[in-house]
Amino acid sequence: MSIVNMSSPRLIKHSFSRRILHNHSGVVSIAVFFIFCCAVFTFSTDEFFSRFNWLNILRQSAPLLIVAAAMTLVITTGGIDLSVGSTLALVGALSAIALNTWGLPWPVVLLGGLALGAFIGAINGYFIAYEGIPAFIVTLATLAVIRGVALLLTQGYSIPIPADSNFVWLGRAWLFGLPLPAILGVLALLVGHILLNHTRFGRYVTAIGANREGVRRAGVNTRSMTLWVYMLSGMAAALAGMIITARLGSGSSNQGEGFELQVIAAVVLGSTSLFGGFGTIIGTLLGALSIAVIQNGLILSHLSPFYTQIATGLIILLAIWLNTRIFNPVRTRKG
Numbered sequence: 001m002s003i004v005n006m007s008s009p010r011l012i013k014h015s016f017s018r019r020i021l022h023n024h025s026g027v028v029s030i031a032v033f034f035i036f037c038c039a040v041f042t043f044s045t046d047e048f049f050s051r052f053n054w055l056n057i058l059r060q061s062a063p064l065l066i067v068a069a070a071m072t073l074v075i076t077t078g079g080i081d082l083s084v085g086s087t088l089a090l091v092g093a094l095s096a097i098a099l100n101t102w103g104l105p106w107p108v109v110l111l112g113g114l115a116l117g118a119f120i121g122a123i124n125g126y127f128i129a130y131e132g133i134p135a136f137i138v139t140l141a142t143l144a145v146i147r148g149v150a151l152l153l154t155q156g157y158s159i160p161i162p163a164d165s166n167f168v169w170l171g172r173a174w175l176f177g178l179p180l181p182a183i184l185g186v187l188a189l190l191v192g193h194i195l196l197n198h199t200r201f202g203r204y205v206t207a208i209g210a211n212r213e214g215v216r217r218a219g220v221n222t223r224s225m226t227l228w229v230y231m232l233s234g235m236a237a238a239l240a241g242m243i244i245t246a247r248l249g250s251g252s253s254n255q256g257e258g259f260e261l262q263v264i265a266a267v268v269l270g271s272t273s274l275f276g277g278f279g280t281i282i283g284t285l286l287g288a289l290s291i292a293v294i295q296n297g298l299i300l301s302h303l304s305p306f307y308t309q310i311a312t313g314l315i316i317l318l319a320i321w322l323n324t325r326i327f328n329p330v331r332t333r334k335g
Helices: 001-005 009-023 024-046 049-076 082-099 104-130 135-155 168-172 180-198 200-217 222-248 260-268 281-299 305-327 331-335
Strands: none
Touching: 001 049, 001 200, 001 281, 009 104, 009 168, 024 281, 049 082, 049 180, 049 222, 082 104, 082 135, 082 222, 082 260, 104 168, 104 331, 135 331, 168 222, 180 200, 180 222, 180 281, 200 222, 281 305
């Protein structure tokens, strides 16, 4: 009788639910937090749940989604990339200069921007992987250098894009009733999910974050893997910069200030470990959308912009605390 009882559909379903909650408690917690935020703003504002507002949220959060997908890989290796905001600004400003001053075709500008982002990422990856300098120090230095180059090139001014350039489609076009930037953001997350969970590259990325020396002794070229991760991060930041420039119609050295903190917050909020060894793209998606929903909802609630930043930071801190101490205490104690 006990064997039959144990194999009953109800017990199997209960056991499966407990396994999901145990193995993916961080993702479940941020999903609950995201739903809670949506419910609060739905009842507190009239416009929040409208189709127009949600399309606006997706369009504006697209750069965050794209860079957060790549940052998940970076943080999973135990690293960090503080230069993504500066890379975003430099590539965006150079794109505007290339279109307005140099008269280059927009496909050349797009490919050139991605190549520049990959080059910046390669510089970061080289000093981190091959010279052994901590990622925080390297990317903090390149953050300052790249932002300075952007200021030098623009002299602090916004550079407009020609109104008739097809480049603006990158930030303003619609496809199948959805904003093109939102579609690109979802595609970036999908690619990141496949890389992290269904490829050898992703398994090595996770293993490097968990035990870099052990992976190296197993014959894996950890330096090359780390280099590629930072190149992907640079390319993602470059694409995000060109999307913002295309949407606004101009490039500026001031774009992306503080953007790296939002990206890191989205990834960590989604339960990716800051110490490496564990990453989840689904969690990153929920973390990024949670930040976007909080900012959008507080604005619709007519809260002062000064309070909006304070409230956003406090809510993110509370959510991460709940994630690490309440929903997932075992992993925290191990860390």
